[in-house]
Every structure is written in C-alpha cells, then in structure tokens.
Amino acid sequence: MATVTFVDESTAGARTPAWALQIFEERLTLRELIRRRIHQEVAEHNAASPEPRRLLVQPTSTERALNGDRGEQPRRRVDPQRQIALAEQAFRGNGFVVLVGDRQVEELDDEVDLRRDTEVTFLKLVPLVGG
Structure with a gap:
C-alpha cells in the first residue's frame, strides 16, 4: 500500500498544504490517479455541511428578510465526473503539469510507480503577462 501525498503549486510561487491518500496499487495511470484525487476531494466537499446556527438571540423575521439568512443556504454539490x-x-x-517524485508525467495514460511515500505535485502554469 502506498501513501500518496498531493501538493499543489503554481509557477507564481503559491503552494497549498499537502494532503495524503492511501492507494493499494503499486502502479496506476496518471488518469486514474487524478480520478481518485478528485473523487476524494469531491466526496469531502459534498459531505461537509455548514455548522448549524446556534445563536442565543435569533434574528427577527424582518432582519432575516433584509439581511438574508446566510446560514440556511444549501451547499452546492459538485459533480465528480465533470x-x-x-x-x-x-x-x-497545458494548464498544469504533474510531477511524481522528480519525474514529469507527460501523458494521462502513462503509468506511475507508487511507493510507500510518493509525492505528486500538480504544478499550475501561470501565463506570462503580455505573452
């Protein structure tokens, strides 16, 4: 079983905190690796719900009508296939490139070796101004 750590970076220097996913196979195509990452992210997004409003003093109906009741809006569900x-x-x-360890994966159907602690970097390419 491999622990795959995902890191998102951009050529502008931004880096998001890394997160890990357990994968049982030792080899996967890049397409399948992306699919699993997205399924995990979408599942976490869709499962998250805003905290119920537990206010000591509730807004009046007039206040809710004027300000809107932001706590009652349903969370928009995300379609993983899309x-x-x-x-x-x-x-x-070429919106992003993927590095597995120190190797760039060039095609979606290329297989990647997943070892115990594999780091997968998604490097978002930021276009140059004027170019």
Whole structure:
C-alpha cells in the first residue's frame, strides 16, 4: 500500500498544504490517479455541511428578510465526473503539469510507480503577462 501525498503549486510561487491518500496499487495511470484525487476531494466537499446556527438571540423575521439568512443556504454539490473531465482537459491544454517524485508525467495514460511515500505535485502554469 502506498501513501500518496498531493501538493499543489503554481509557477507564481503559491503552494497549498499537502494532503495524503492511501492507494493499494503499486502502479496506476496518471488518469486514474487524478480520478481518485478528485473523487476524494469531491466526496469531502459534498459531505461537509455548514455548522448549524446556534445563536442565543435569533434574528427577527424582518432582519432575516433584509439581511438574508446566510446560514440556511444549501451547499452546492459538485459533480465528480465533470471535475474529472475539466482536469483532463486542463492537463491536455497545458494548464498544469504533474510531477511524481522528480519525474514529469507527460501523458494521462502513462503509468506511475507508487511507493510507500510518493509525492505528486500538480504544478499550475501561470501565463506570462503580455505573452
């Protein structure tokens, strides 16, 4: 079993905190690795719910009408299949590159070796101004 650590970076220097995912296979295509990452992220997003409002003093109906009741808005669900399609399109369009360890993976169907502590970096390419 491999622990794959995902890191998002951009050529502008931004870096998000890393997070890990357990994967049982030793080899996967980049397409499958992206699919699993997105499924995990979407599942976590869709499962999260805003904290119920537990206010000591509740707003009156007039206050709610004027200000809106922001705590009652339903969370928008995300479709994982759509996100996967968008990610594959971005990869093919050079929106980002993927590094597994120190090796760049160039095709979605390329297989990658997953070892015990594999780091996968998604490097978002930021276009140059005027270019």
